[in-house]
Amino acid sequence: MRVGLAYNVKPADPPDHLPEDAFEEYDSEATVGHLCDALSRLGHDVRRLPAGGGFVDALRRESPDIVFNIAEGEGGRCREAHIPAVLEMLSVPYVGSDPLTLSVTLDKPMAKRLVAHDGFPTPAFRTFRSADEVASLPFPFPAIVKPVFEGSSKGVRLSSRAADKDRVREMVRFVTETYGQDALVEAFVPGAEVTVGVLGNDPPRVAGMMEIAPKTVPSSEFVYSLEVKRDWENRVIYRVPPALPGTVLSEIGRCALGVYRLLGCRDFSRIDFRIDGDGVPQFIECNPLPGLSPGYGDLPILAERMGTPYVSLVGEILSHALVRLGMGPA
Template structure:
């Protein structure tokens, strides 16, 4: 496990005491809007869990929603560091960069990756191209923006027999449904048009990988380390499995999570090396979750990179895989927090586990 509090930094330290948690609060979609419109946003229970875990280390914690009053409120709070879990407003492909870019412009330190890495990682096509150019295994994919490009579909099915169709820049499995797999150009076109109508963005047609799905957590900076990994599989096996929106919403009944001890050691080592390499290539910071699927030859390929992973202690993949790998929620938040503080040359007096800050 990565423990960012365990070693002394080699730079002069600034004392940190105030931390603001910046977030987007989950809302109920309006009539006529997709029911997953706010799927990436956090319920208050997650925001409070993050805040409570940070406060347990002795910090003075404030909450700050990214809404119309965000800019004024965060300046009034004057935090030493921001714990950013905000996904951004609107549906643009750079929305996850909104909060980091503002904080950078105001010289306010924050945990997590900067705006550039956030924007690239949200765009699945750019992420795949970047990693593929560096020799990281990724599935074949193509983006479709408009009807004139649909004539290319038959040629794609000469390359691979099955594809998954999903939005090009969404997270939390938005737009990935149990029926998002296409076995013909006709099916692919129907699902592409659904993405256009529902999300108003390009559709990504990606080679379907038939093997197991494994997700890996990474924390740290200059010397990042694997925070854990887990295998994700359906409770009821079938010919096709997608870790889709429906499965995530009903994970207790539909999904089985197995810890790293169930993954063969050689594959475990390979996954760790690839995850750390991708983390460095994309120049991520403090935390990320990297999702893999095995292809027909058993080669792990990266299907998604999330530098802003969910932090619900109950249902988010990063806390679950960390727990299955022997960690706990307080330790995970502490590692992420410590990584960011060290990066900015900050320190603080920690409160030992089991004690309450006075």
């Protein structure tokens, strides 16, 4: 099969005036190479389709049977929807979630409202347009301050955990001024952090759960921030399965599958939770375009620990799309 790979890569020479993590979500050339390699090893004819202005021309030239989309897009909160929307307009089948799901999940407050509406626990929150708006919060400290529509811990630092109103104000100023968007301030959940890989459709399945445990601080102070993700070998331990009671694990699985369905995820996603003081999994966010960098992305790491090598993970994601689209064996 001819498989197009839609992607954004980090620029070799990022402009100086942008924040240090401006291109954090984009893939490295190495990751794109690993994915192309995996798809070739699965027997496909792989064509590269860089996202951006030349995408439609490349798509017409290469004429793929299906597009494997990992493009993060460029611009505002609908950026992840750009490539899938173009593909739908041109009737080209593609792997992964549709534009609505990609947009609603990138906007964390939107996703949280939907998730809460269906009864899944998610931390209480407020959004602020500027630091001057910050008054009292409807939940106790500590809080965490994040950009409303970013991923890969862009805009999340160790200092994003705020123990008082002054720090909240300072971090709201950092987010709104550095990233040009509102700040999400939510109740900080102090317990274990667990990310869940979900694969497939009708029905989806939990592919694995991984606890991201801090090596150097207690979990009550842990933030899986930019600093930690960039230095993960020294700062975290990945536990598969998480060191949590079976009842908590089954509740995490129930919430992950429920959230995957209600947000309309397709083929694959990674969903993040933190466990509160009562052992209740609190939904943090859903990533329908999880990083697929082997040995670095949480989903490939957790799949590997579950006994699914990288090439098999990529093959499984693609085959879920093919079956869903009626293009492959059921």
